[in-house]
Amino acid sequence: MAAPAPAGSVPLMDPKRVYPSWGPEAEQALVRILREHSFVKGPEIDALEKEAAAYLGVARAIAVDSGTDALYLPLRAILDDRPADRREVIVPTFTFFATAGAVVNAGGRPVFADVLPDTQNLDPASVARHVSARTAAVVPVHLFGAPADLAGIRRACGAHKPFVLEDAAQAIDATVGGKRVGGLADAAAFSFYPSKNLGAAGDGGLVTTDDTALADLVAALREHGSTKKLYHHERVGKNSRMDEMQAAVLRRKWPHLAAWTAARQAVAARYAAGFAGVPEVRLPAPLPGTTHVYHLYTVRAARRDELLAHLKAKGIGCGVYYPLPLHKQPCFARFEPAACPVADQLATEVISLPCFPGLTPAEQDQVVAAVRGFYGR
Ligand SMILES: Cc1ncc(COP(=O)(O)O)c(C=O)c1O
Structure with missing residues (x-):
């Protein structure tokens, strides 16, 4: 462990303190990437995606450039084909801005639901009041690292059965009934922002899902919507790739x-x-x-x-x-x-x-x- 903060003061967070446990190994990997100029679409990304899927207990994991785009890309996949008046997405009002910002950027209409005082997470009763045939998706957030009541939210949605996208940005490693978040709904979004429980050396994010068709679509949208042939585009996506250096850092930190x-x-x-x-x-x-x-x-x-x-x-x-x-x-x-x-x-x-x-x-x-x-x- 590195030295604690100066006497008398206590920081809110201090990720530097655990650097000695992973830093030297990551430094070697980063030097190799620099020397090889293998900056994008390389072996670190492939390995990270496989290892992350295995750890989180899902069929597929897609590495992206931020937690924000890890929300945006599956929302685009869900909303693109729906009529404009059926693109409501229920989100908790008590969360980081990105949860709802991603909905608007993906062409949806955010519907703000209230939260429970004890868990500060989405209140199923509030979801029940807002859900309708217009609802395309619900995005429960595992706020501060505490799992939201996914079973209660599903029950509250009744026969409407909207897509459920976990916002797991703050909650990697949290569990429900022994199963890790990220594999508990239709898809999930993680953030590797440096201050997160697992942080990259910059921005990064991950989409997880058991739905391989959805995973393929998210992977395509991450790369300008090209699915079948290079430079042929079925959809308009964007560049939301994670780069090799971030993947290398995350892989050296993950064992800890x-x-x-x-x-x-x-x-x-x-x-x-x-x-x-x-x-x-x-x-x-x-x-x-x-x-x-x-x-x-x-x-x-x-x-x-x-x-x-x-x-x-x-x-x-x-x-x-x-x-x-x-x-x-x-x-x-x-x-x-x-x-x-x-x-x-x-x-x-x-x-x-x-x-x-x-x-x-x-x-x-x-x-x-x-x-x-x-x-x-
Ligand atoms: C709940 C929540 N959702 C989404 C995000 C967005 O993640 P990022 O900052 O990696 O884009 C964050 C991170 O700050 C978050 O806390």
């Missing part, structure tokens, strides 16, 4: 993912013990039968803004994910979103605390003491 996930879960367990007897702090509450991978350790806190200022003054990294739900974003006003009161409330309560592999117990004690001190506990 399980240990990093366990380290995040140990930090979370320590917080749960540390915040016992502090009713002002409500802890993450994953659904029974699921495992949470704590991409962010997000609690609901009384007097959140004051707590935020208090922690920042003490040099403790913390953040608000997310301060403005998507149904309130000016760019989505034209879709006339319905009210989502739970998300509105959460946006005033949530605060994310330091949680990452390499966080020391002493640093964590500092965070716990600062929070307890704020509430006089």
Whole structure:
């Protein structure tokens, strides 16, 4: 492990701390790629796709240039052939912008559903209120690393049976009934943004699915929609390829993912013990039968803004994910979103605390003491 942050301050995240475990091996691979000039469509991508599919328990994995395009490409595949008035896509309003941005860019109409206060994930009852014959797809997000209630969402959709695309950008390695997210619905999108639980050395993403026809279409859309013959295009796609260097880095980091996930879960367990007897702090509450991978350790806190200022003054990294739900974003006003009161409330309560592999117990004690001190506990 590299040295922790300067005395007195605790970062919200610090991916550099685990660099020694994977960096030297990746450096060798990167030098080889540079010397060979094998920058795109090479063996690292092929190997990454095979290894990722095996790890995630799916038939196919398609490496792409970002989590955003990992959402956009399957949405394009689903929406392209549907009439314009049947392109609604239900998304949770409490998520990162890309979940809904990808819907609009793919030619769909986002329909914002509310979330549950405890899990902060899509509320099946809200999905039931919005689903109709116009619904092409639902995109449940496994927010902060906690699996959404996919079974409940499917039940809520009843006979409409829309396509279900997991937004697993924050949740690689999380499980439901022992099975990893990414293989639990019709398709899934992962992000390898550098701060993610498995991050590349730049942008990257992955689409997973058991549907080989869909996988072929996504792979074609990733490369300007050319399916049968080079320079012949059945669809208009774009360039959404992942490059060899990102694949090389991800392959050297992947063997460490399980240990990093366990380290995040140990930090979370320590917080749960540390915040016992502090009713002002409500802890993450994953659904029974699921495992949470704590991409962010997000609690609901009384007097959140004051707590935020208090922690920042003490040099403790913390953040608000997310301060403005998507149904309130000016760019989505034209879709006339319905009210989502739970998300509105959460946006005033949530605060994310330091949680990452390499966080020391002493640093964590500092965070716990600062929070307890704020509430006089
Ligand atoms: C929930 C969610 N969806 C989608 C994305 C988009 O991923 P990327 O930043 O790799 O485009 C992110 C990442 O920030 C995310 O957190």
